[in-house]
Every structure is written in structure tokens, then in C-alpha cells.
Amino acid sequence: MFAAGIAGPGVAIEPDRPVHGPALAHAPVAGRLVTLFAHAFAVEPSPGTTVLVHLGIDTVRLAGEGFALYAAEGEEVAQGDPVIGWDPDAVEARGLGVLSPVVALQAEPGSVELLVQPGRRVTAGTPLLAWTLAAAA
DSSP: OTTTTSSOSEEEEOOOOOSSSOEEEEOSSSEEEEEEOSSEEEEEEETTEEEEEEOSSSGGGGTTTTEEEOSOTTOEEOTTOEEEEEOHHHHHHTTOOOOEEEEETTOOTTSEEEOSOTTOOOOTTOOOEEEOHHHHO
């Protein structure tokens, strides 16, 4: 679903592996946290636009084990705010992938610009996606 772009255009992030403490998943855009699960969250930067962050592949099977929430559903978040903490090494040890899609959900074709090039390292607060003005109208 993610690789084929069925959910919408996006990028995949290989998470950092911190030496101490959890890896943190940060809000890719500022907006309202409209959905929050242990393994995924969605932020609505403006009405009609939603960005999904899904930590790893098939991580829903972990039923929240190994994830820590740093925000609450309905909360306003700034771009770069920590939302979920997790341990990618522990997830991989359970045989699950850690590549994390960041997707502009159900965006119209051509309405989203990808702002990062494949292989580029990004840090918290790095802009990843942008809707065109036509999409926001």
C-alpha cells in the first residue's frame, strides 16, 4: 500500500538508532494530531490535508509493546515535536521492518511536492512534503 503510493505520495525514513534512549518520531508538519496509535499517527496541517507517519511495517502486530506516546490525540503539534518514542532495534529483532513511511494521505496526483531527495539524512523539523496552492484551494 505504501510502496505503490495507494495511500498517497510520500517518503520512507530509515530511523536513527540512538545509543541511549528511544528513537523519536517527530511531527513532520505543524497541525492537529488527528489520529494517534502506538505505532502510527496522523497530523492535519489544514482542513483536507493529512500526513500519516507509520513506524515500521506490520508494527500494529506489536499491540503497542515497545512504543511510548509523547503527545495526545487532538493536541496541536509544531513541526519537529516528538510524538512517539520507540526502539527500532527491538522491532527488527522481532522480524519486522523499521522503514517508516511518511505519507500525504489521499492527496490528489501532482498536488504534493516531495522536498527531500532519496538517501538524504533528515533531522527533526526538516520539511519533507508540501502541498501546492491548487490542492489547498
